[in-house]
Amino acid sequence: MSGRAGSASRHWRNQRLTAIALVPLGLWFLASLLRQPALDYATVSGWFAKPLQAFLAALFGAALLWHSMQGVQVVIEDYVGGRLRGTTIRVVRLLHVVAAVALAFAILRLAQGGVS
Amino acid sequence: MYTMVLSILHRATGLFLSACGFLYVAWLAAAALGPDAYARAVECLSSLPARLVLAVGLAAFWYHLFAGIRHFAWDAGYGFEKPTARRSGAIVLILAAGAFAATLLLTPAGRFLAGVP
Numbered sequence: 001m002s003g004r005a006g007s008a009s010r011h012w013r014n015q016r017l018t019a020i021a022l023v024p025l026g027l028w029f030l031a032s033l034l035r036q037p038a039l040d041y042a043t044v045s046g047w048f049a050k051p052l053q054a055f056l057a058a059l060f061g062a063a064l065l066w067h068s069m070q071g072v073q074v075v076i077e078d079y080v081g082g083r084l085r086g087t088t089i090r091v092v093r094l095l096h097v098v099a100a101v102a103l104a105f106a107i108l109r110l111a112q113g114g115v116s
Numbered sequence: 117m118y119t120m121v122l123s124i125l126h127r128a129t130g131l132f133l134s135a136c137g138f139l140y141v142a143w144l145a146a147a148a149l150g151p152d153a154y155a156r157a158v159e160c161l162s163s164l165p166a167r168l169v170l171a172v173g174l175a176a177f178w179y180h181l182f183a184g185i186r187h188f189a190w191d192a193g194y195g196f197e198k199p200t201a202r203r204s205g206a207i208v209l210i211l212a213a214g215a216f217a218a219t220l221l222l223t224p225a226g227r228f229l230a231g232v233p
Contacts, residue, residue: 016191019184026181030174034223039158041151048147061140068134075127099141106141106148 011070018067025060045110054111061103069096119198122205126183129176136173162228171229174219179212 032053036043048054072092080088139161146157160166186204189195195204220226227233 016188019188023181023185026177030177030219034219034225037224039225041147041154044147044154048144057144061137061144064137064140068130068137071127071130072134075131095138099138102145103141106144109148110144 011073015067015070015074018063018070021059021063022067025056025063028056029060045113048107048110049113051111054107058104058107061107062100065096065100065103069093119201119205122183122208126180126187129180129183132173132176133180136170136176139170139173167229167231171220174226174229175212175216178215178219179208182208182211182215 032047033039036047048057069092073089076085076088076092143157143161146153161170186195186208189204195201220230221232
C-alpha cells in the first residue's frame with residue numbers, strides 16, 4: 001500500500017498495536033506506583049534502579065508517547081482545519097519527540113543508580 | 117446520544133492521559149536530576165490542584181482502559197448492535213467507577229490523592 005490510504009491504515013494498525021501493549025504496561029505501571037509505600041526520592045530511585053523495572057518503565061513511556069501522538073493527531077485532524085492543521089501536528093509531534101528523548105535520558109540515569 | 121457522549125469521553129480521557137504522560141516524563145526527569153529537583157517536583161504534585169488533576173487522571177486511566185477494550189471488540193466485529201453497545205457502555209462505566217473508587221480509597225497513593233489519612 002502507498003499514499004494516503006496506506007499511511008492511514010498503517011496509522012490505524014499502529015494505534016491498535018500500542019493500545020494492546022498499553023493494557024499490560026499501563027496496569028503494571030499503575031499497580032507499581034500505587035503499591036509503593038511512599039513516593040520519596042529513595043523509594044522511586046530504588047524502584048527504577050532495578051534493570052527490569054527501568055526497562056518496563058521505558059517500554060511503558062515509549063508506548064504511551066507513541067499512542068498519545070497518534071491519538072492527538074486524529075483529534076487534530078478532526079477539529080483543526082486549513083493551514084493550521086499541519087503546523088499543529090508538527091508542534092505536537094515535536095513535543096512528543098522531546099518528551100521521548102527526555103524519558104530515555106532520565107531512565108538511563110535512574111537505571112545507573114541515579115545521583116548519589 | 118448516550119453512546120455518543122461515551123465516544124467523546126473516550127477522546128477527552130485520551131487527551132487528558134496524554135497530558136498525564138508528559139507529567140510522567142517530567143516526574144522521571146526530576147528524579148533523574150537528583151533529590152532536590154525531585155523534592156520540588158513532589159511538592160508541586162502534592163498541591164491540591166495537582167492532586168485533583170492526578171485523581172482525574174486516575175479516573176481517566178480506568179475509563180480509557182475499559183472503553184479501549186470495548187473498541188477492540190468493535191474492531192473484531194462484535195457488539196455493534198445498538199442494545200449491545202448501550203449495555204457494553206454501561207458495563208464500561210460501572211467497571212471504571214469501581215476500579216477508580218478501589219484504587220483511590222484502598223491504595224496508599226490513592227488515599228494521598230483523595231486526602232484520606
